[in-house]
Amino acid sequence: MAQKPSIPKGTRDFSPSEMVRRNYIFNTIKDVFRLYGFQPIETPAMENLSTLMGKYGEEGDKLLFKILNSGDFISKVPQDMLDEKNSNKLTTKLSEKGLRYDLTVPFARYVVQYRNDIAFPFKRYQIQPVWRADRPQKGRYREFYQCDVDVIGSNSLLNEVELVQIIDEVFQRLGINTTVKINNRKILAGIAEAIGEADRMVDITVAIDKLDKIGLEKVNAEMLDKGISQEAVDKLQPILKLEGSTVEKLAQIETVIGGTEIGAKGIAEMRTMFAYLENVELNTTVELDLTLARGLNYYTGAIFEVKSNDVQIGSICGGGRYDDLTGIFGMPDVSGVGVSFGAERIYDVLVQLDAFPEESLETTKALFVNFGEKEEAYCLPVLAQLRKNGVNAEIFPESAKMKKQMTYANRKEIAYVILAGDNEMAAQKFTLKNMETGEQQLVDAQELINILK
């Protein structure tokens, strides 16, 4: 056996049948995005490392794919740096570009760069692959597509509500039952402040995030382990044991964090949002989930995460509000909010639910069997007519054995096969065979077109 060719770890090829299904997902999502007034943009696969670094936290920086500089880059590196063998320091000399890690940061860069040409609030969608040097596992790849929608340049919570509506509409169209979990970074910050550990918000939220996974005791243990004081952990307990309706939950939280400015603000935001949502018709379940943290550290307000109710897989959509992402690029006080749909996980969910609609699987509708040169000449004008009428049609390119041509049609799941040999040509007709039922009928060119179109 010759050495088998392969592709890098965590990447995938997509066969025609997979592409048809993926396009169905992308098109469904795009349709909904456009319905809400969003416009498409694209940005390059690679960005300057300076725009990428430091936006995703320490972990995120490690997961960036870096692109080696061109030319004889090593000769410019001072010898003492080479001797030091410090990869992090050396990287800055060897690489100044990286593959994008998500679509939000490149979008923020885009907004700042073209601020004078953009009409705000700017509603954009973007569907492109992103790359992460993660270790691949189930539902996790190193190259995957994100479908982002963001509104930038508007503080209104109406945007958050519209995003929930978009999520609802997309998953309704795809036939996936979902739960949208909502939390607010301001509430999390308020909690951290209220229990006297304001600067430990990240550690606290990471621990809380695991609540339904590892349980209350282990969460407490982890926080103590991270150096959170026993007193602070005790104060936190009422919040971890929250129950009741959203309104009740918010009231309970308020008793703990209402005294902090940021916490009060967060609670007010959530109350407004849920009040809006009350008046909107939704299929999906929307719930306040304090254990939702989300790793990306640029979020500052509402955060979202969507899970499939019927299939166990990570979140299939997530996002939130970021008040000052553009500030890093020199454009302060512009708030944005957006969510990202994970196409691959949605794909996996649809496969498991067997929920791809038949009619979305477009293919060739009719194949002309090729009997030879004379017959080709007889078929080609009709083939052209079919295509003009919008019928996906093809002719087998060589006069191979009948069996081979039929097998080809069968394998490609072509619905109709058209046969035209001596008999048909003499009668100025065509034999039209329905590949599913096996039925055949003799028709003229016009009838053929009418049946197929």
Place this chain on the structure above:
RNA sequence: GUGGUUGUAGUUCAGUUGGUUAGAACGCCGGAUUGUGGUUCCGGAGGUCGUGGGUUCAAAUCCCAUCAUCCACCCCA
């Protein structure tokens, strides 16, 4: 980055206490059927047993290393 799993035909997998020529199913190619596929029957091609080393008279099988793979953790879509 940490822990584990599995590497045998195109694919999914068998392969006994180490023992002659490494098997099956599906797929592929050809024929039965030179104008009819998906069903049936007959035939055929296809394997450095992941790679390198070691133990042994003898290794797909035991040992070591290495690479790849998948899964879990961390984190995330």
